[in-house]
Amino acid sequence: MKSAGKTAYFGAMLGLAIICGYIEMLIPLDFGIPGIKLGLANIVALVLLYKNGFLPALAVNIARVLLVGILFGNIMSIMYSLVGGILSLSVMWLTKKLPVFSIVGVSVSGAVSHNIGQLSAALIVIGFKAVVFYLPFLLIAAVITGFLIGLGASYIIKRVKSV
């Protein structure tokens, strides 16, 4: 019973994360700068991080990246998302330990590190000079979306009953 409940819970979380990834694709943020996204799936990552800990959050995140990549993307996008996602989750886990930050600050740190992670992966392909131009825009977008996503997560997390 306990194990089946856990499977259902994490399965539902994974499904939600995948849908978040799909919704993001339907709402293109068109600022002419590649790499700016809402980061909706981070709501799921945050809820899992706070309710179940680092490893479950990481597992669902990786599974989500792989599935969304297979369904809607390509190998390259999987690579970029994996780098950004793992870095971002690690940073969020560490930030969460600091009492000065609420889930909003953790979300901002996650969004910023996610972008830096993706930028670093792109650096290998197109070089540092091209990539550095996007950094300020990505940072500002990350702070704004991270803040909003964090606020959303703070409301959702009160209503989620974990296993």
Added chain:
Amino acid sequence: MVKKGDVMLSISIIILAVFLLTVFFFLKTDGKQVVIKVDGHIFGKYSILSEQEIEIKTKRGINIVKIEDGKVSVSQADCPDKYCVNHIAIDKTGETVVCLPHRIIVEVVE
């Protein structure tokens, strides 16, 4: 519930980003030429002042680079993500527009 630390962190990062933008703004120079690289090899070099459309046909697809008004952009492409087409037009040295699926880099050089 937003904590003071959250706001401090957000403001610090924004200040950092604005600082970078300011530095870039003063360092950037107007470019003179456009270099198009396909798969790492130079496809062509063009003056940024001569208005023209360049079609790049690879086995992965087609991109059309447009040089107009001293700026360069990708006006059309049949790649799946269209990041290159949606990118703003560039004109400063070092700026690039990249089509990753088609392995095309459009760069402004001096």
